[in-house]
Amino acid sequence: MEGRTVKLRAVLASWGIVVGLVVPGLGQFREASENTKGPKLGEAKVLKWQAGVIVTAASGPCTGIVGYAPLPIAWPEQELSVAEEDISPVCNVKNEMVEGTVRVMVVSIPHLPAGEEARALITFEIRRHALIAPKDTDIYTLPDPKRLPREIRPYLAPSPKIESTSPKIKSLAKELTADKEKAWQAVEAIYDFVRDKVKHQKGPVKGALAALRDGTGDVEDSTSLFIAICRAANIPARTVWVPGHCYPEFYLLDDDGQGHWFPCEMKDSRSFGGINETRPILQKGDNFRPPYNRHDRQRYLAEYLTGAGGKPQAKFVRQLGSL
Structure with missing residues (x-):
């Protein structure tokens, strides 16, 4: 488990995410604040969101597996930290930003023996605020x-x-x-x-x-x-x-x-x-060019799995939970 933790922390550090710490918004993500003239932060709700992929070599060995799973990021009305991780040793994980507003976890598995399972899951603790409309x-x-x-x-x-x-x-x-x-x-x-x-x-x-x-x-x-x-x-x-x-x-x-x-x-x-919405923000935008097909355009960036050999089975995880 320690090997998995070290690997994930290295990946998260490259994303600006540190295990156990709240992630501040960047650039265009800073406009909602008590010190600005934009919408004010309202009541907050703290929830957990788990995302990632579980790959199984059910019908024989598989090679060259690559999975893509979108992950939430920080916004002015949303803070997040990593609450839990589960990364199998066979997984090589990196990140890629799409259109500047969606972070995608790219999971590479060079070889997965028959009958075995590989997991790349991250559980976030998310504090999501409602937004209050301005008076003037x-x-x-x-x-x-x-x-x-x-x-x-x-x-x-x-x-x-x-x-x-x-x-x-x-x-x-x-x-x-x-x-x-x-x-x-x-x-x-x-x-x-x-x-x-x-x-x-x-x-x-x-x-x-x-x-x-x-x-x-x-x-x-x-x-x-x-x-x-x-x-x-x-x-x-x-x-x-x-x-x-x-x-x-x-x-x-x-x-x-x-x-x-x-x-x-x-x-x-x-x-x-303003809006009384406290569910986690998964994505912002509606015209994404996915990293696995640069010629495509998607309203919502979807998960994807491919493999060079064998027939890997994928279960993409998108699970909302309470603390």
């Missing part, structure tokens, strides 16, 4: 698309199922925001339109345009439509993924020129600019 919303302005930080620019572009360059979406964005003097009012008009327009209905994900056409859709569809209209209006917006749910957040500048992300809830009770 008149201080916010729309960002200049030409002056956006590099890490924010992708959230003005189309994504899978978020057709922000569609003529219908662009025309609607112009219509909804035309008479709004304040940036907050403009985004809120988009929010209220989508909540009124799209009646929630379970089913396959159809995307922004189809939800607009049909007037129905899953919460992913209403989230996509809100994001698409925001982007068409030059308001950066992106998807936040939590276990079993997603919601959008949008980006505005305060009167000091500092940018902030604000969440909103598309389903159930109305919640704009």
